[in-house]
Amino acid sequence: MSRRLQTPDTEADRTVRRILGDPEVSGFTMIAGAGSGKTTSLVKALDSVIRTRGAEFLANRRQVACVTYTEIATREIETDLALNPAAHVSTIHSFLWTLIAPFQNDIRAWARDYGIHRLRQLEAELADLTHRTGPKRRQELTGSIRRLRHGLDNIDEVTQFRYGVARNYAEGIVGHDDILRMVPELIRTKPLLTQLVARRFPLVFVDESQDTFPDVVAALRHVAVQERERFYLGFFGDPMQRIYLQGAGDIVLEPDWREVEKPENFRSPRQVLQVINAIRADGDRLVQRSGLSPEQQQEGEVTYFVFPADGQRVERLDRARAWLAAHSTVGAWTPQDGERTKVLVITHRMAARRLGFEKLYDVFRGSRLRDAFDEGRAWPLTPFLSTLLPLTAAAAGNRAALLPMLRTSSPRLQPAVLAETPTADILNELATGLDQLQTLIATGGPGTIRQALALARDHGLLTIDDRFAPYLTPAPPTETDDLGETLIAYLNCDVADLAGYSEYINQRSRYSTQQGVKGTEFPDVVVVLDDDEGNHFQFSYDKLFGLKPPSKTDLDRQRARQDSVIDRTRRLLYVCASRATEALAIVLYAANVPTATTALRRSHLPHTSNIITAETVDTWFTTQPLSATDLEVRRADQA
Numbered sequence: 001m002s003r004r005l006q007t008p009d010t011e012a013d014r015t016v017r018r019i020l021g022d023p024e025v026s027g028f029t030m031i032a033g034a035g036s037g038k039t040t041s042l043v044k045a046l047d048s049v050i051r052t053r054g055a056e057f058l059a060n061r062r063q064v065a066c067v068t069y070t071e072i073a074t075r076e077i078e079t080d081l082a083l084n085p086a087a088h089v090s091t092i093h094s095f096l097w098t099l100i101a102p103f104q105n106d107i108r109a110w111a112r113d114y115g116i117h118r119l120r121q122l123e124a125e126l127a128d129l130t131h132r133t134g135p136k137r138r139q140e141l142t143g144s145i146r147r148l149r150h151g152l153d154n155i156d157e158v159t160q161f162r163y164g165v166a167r168n169y170a171e172g173i174v175g176h177d178d179i180l181r182m183v184p185e186l187i188r189t190k191p192l193l194t195q196l197v198a199r200r201f202p203l204v205f206v207d208e209s210q211d212t213f214p215d216v217v218a219a220l221r222h223v224a225v226q227e228r229e230r231f232y233l234g235f236f237g238d239p240m241q242r243i244y245l246q247g248a249g250d251i252v253l254e255p256d257w258r259e260v261e262k263p264e265n266f267r268s269p270r271q272v273l274q275v276i277n278a279i280r281a282d283g284d285r286l287v288q289r290s291g292l293s294p295e296q297q298q299e300g301e302v303t304y305f306v307f308p309a310d311g312q313r314v315e316r317l318d319r320a321r322a323w324l325a326a327h328s329t330v331g332a333w334t335p336q337d338g339e340r341t342k343v344l345v346i347t348h349r350m351a352a353r354r355l356g357f358e359k360l361y362d363v364f365r366g367s368r369l370r371d372a373f374d375e376g377r378a379w380p381l382t383p384f385l386s387t388l389l390p391l392t393a394a395a396a397g398n399r400a401a402l403l404p405m406l407r408t409s410s411p412r413l414q415p416a417v418l419a420e421t422p423t424a425d426i427l428n429e430l431a432t433g434l435d436q437l438q439t440l441i442a443t444g445g446p447g448t449i450r451q452a453l454a455l456a457r458d459h460g461l462l463t464i465d466d467r468f469a470p471y472l473t474p475a476p477p478t479e480t481d482d483l484g485e486t487l488i489a490y491l492n493c494d495v496a497d498l499a500g501y502s503e504y505i506n507q508r509s510r511y512s513t514q515q516g517v518k519g520t521e522f523p524d525v526v527v528v529l530d531d532d533e534g535n536h537f538q539f540s541y542d543k544l545f546g547l548k549p550p551s552k553t554d555l556d557r558q559r560a561r562q563d564s565v566i567d568r569t570r571r572l573l574y575v576c577a578s579r580a581t582e583a584l585a586i587v588l589y590a591a592n593v594p595t596a597t598t599a600l601r602r603s604h605l606p607h608t609s610n611i612i613t614a615e616t617v618d619t620w621f622t623t624q625p626l627s628a629t630d631l632e633v634r635r636a637d638q639a
């Protein structure tokens with residue numbers, strides 16, 4: 001039985017089971033703090049539905065749906081449920097696609113309408129440009145208009161629409177953003193679809209509801225209201241853990257929904273719980289108490305470091321970890337302890353340097369794809385992350401997985417092509433392409449990203465996004481726009497660097513972004529507070545600790561009780577600090593160390609009486625034999 005299912009039931013779990021069977025209730029929200037066991041309760045609720053209604057669902061081709069925020073969460077919950085076929089666990093995009101995929105004509109009609117609407121918008125923008133607008137924006141708009149027109153001209157030829165990251169109607173690809181717009185809209189406007197959702201998925205549970213898109217929440221609410229007798233909706237979330245600006249935040253209850261409380265915390269040791277309650281005191285003031293008995297709850301450990309924000313950040317962080325390994329009474333921190341320690345960074349430079357993708361980082365840092373790069377969803381990287389790297393990994397170790405993967409990615413394995421070309425020829429061509437791709441990735445070198453994409457396109461391993469087309473020719477354009485410059489620089493990078501980036505984005509390295517760490521937990525956590533020379537506009541630890549004055553916009557927003565950069569940063573710190581199950585280290589990089597040290601001491605944060613400085617760590621470090629130093633930490637990271 002899974003770890004989550006083995007935990008003792010809480011009052012909340014019993015309440016959920018009771019209201020799942022109550023005809024007067026058609027939904028609930030479980031809004032509770034970090035580590036309160038929301039995901040655990042979600043798994044238990046799924047398990048309860050499977051046990052009570054699983055056989056009936058399977059006989060009628062129905063399932064209980066669980067919508068998660070990340071692929072990693074999907075895999076975890078599926079494992080907890082032993083892949084039970086009565087449950088459908090998926091990310092929001094994939095769930096929405098499951099709902100709409102059978103309605104190919106509706107997809108075509110929607111895509112045509114939306115395409116025409118978007119085309120008008122782009123054409124109007126182009127017409128409104130004045131001579132003061134630079135040539136780059138004009139080129140970008142012209143390119144978008146040309147691609148969209150091409151898509152609309154060919155949309156009637158598409159035999160089967162598929163779901164991909166970037167929109168390409170000519171190839172039948174509906175993009176990520178389209179799905180988020182299209183499916184909620186169709187659910188709300190097509191009564192038949194509303195009924196079918198309820199019939200196919202009589203219960204839908206949504207995890208991380210605070211970050212779920214408001215349109216999706218509204219569409220599910222619409223189904224709940226329209227199909228009240230047949231449909232049940234459960235939301236699990238925590239507004240204090242909202243990371244994304246577009247998240248739904250609080251969920252307003254319908255009259256027949258219930259609010260299930262879960263006041264305990266089962267994850268944090270005593271000192272860490274004091275820290276996260278203190279962070280939350282400046283937010284919604286929710287105070288958690290431990291759900292464990294005094295004997296079960298550990299004391300834990302919290303350590304603060306304040307270091308200068310200079311060129312020595314990475315080295316100092318290594319030394320801090322070595323220092324912790326030598327001084328900590330709780331955490332391990334040492335390289336030998338493998339997976340125990342997670343370092344949470346807000347920008348990626350530190351991880352990029354250590355994991356060997358600094359060139360990629362630099363390419364995207366200056367581009368408007370920067371946020372998407374940070375979150376692992378920049379479209380130029382998608383061919384590698386979602387197709388080519390998994391394909392080469394499967395070719396090396398799990399060949400049985402290859403064909404199903406190629407069936408999804410390869411345009412040569414689509415029914416229309418298969419009907420005209422001998423399958424053996426197609427498979428040979430794909431195998432040759434894969435062999436060459438493996439060799440290219442193993443060899444690497446400048447410009448191999450361009451070579452790998454051209455190779456994948458020529459051998460039909462995947463459909464290449466239209467936007468690459470001008471840059472994959474032997475003579476790419478010399479005059480181009482911002483995006484073009486980013487693409488050229490990206491294509492000139494080394495394909496071997498993508499491995500480190502992929503490890504990182506998929507949370508398989510020792511580093512993780514603070515934005516991407518929700519829902520997880522680790523024994524020892526280092527939270528790096530670094531505004532990285534003030535370039536990350538959504539978050540600012542300097543503003544949170546009063547080291548930098550709020551801007552006029554921040555003040556206006558605060559006065560209007562709107563979400564400000566300070567609120568967002570506080571929530572980010574809350575998410576990060578609450579990941580530690582044993583020991584927490586907070587490393588603040590500051591322009592002025594004495595001021596930052598004083599600010600930290602004066603903050604509400606507990607255990608700040610002994611803040612470790614760079615001098616303390618450096619002095620200790622110089623007296624250490626080499627084996628205890630950062631070299632060991634560095635070697636373990638690279639391994």
Ligand SMILES: Nc1ncnc2c1ncn2[C@@H]1O[C@H](COP(=O)(O)OP(=O)(O)OP(=O)(O)O)[C@@H](O)[C@H]1O
Binds near residue numbers: 037266
């Ligand atoms: N009833 C329980 N008894 C003991 N431990 C529990 C119980 N429920 C959850 N836990 C443990 O507490 C930790 C946090 O649980 P879980 O991840 O479900 O919380 P969460 O509320 O989803 O967390 P977060 O929102 O912070 O990601 C896990 O290690 C889990 O095994």
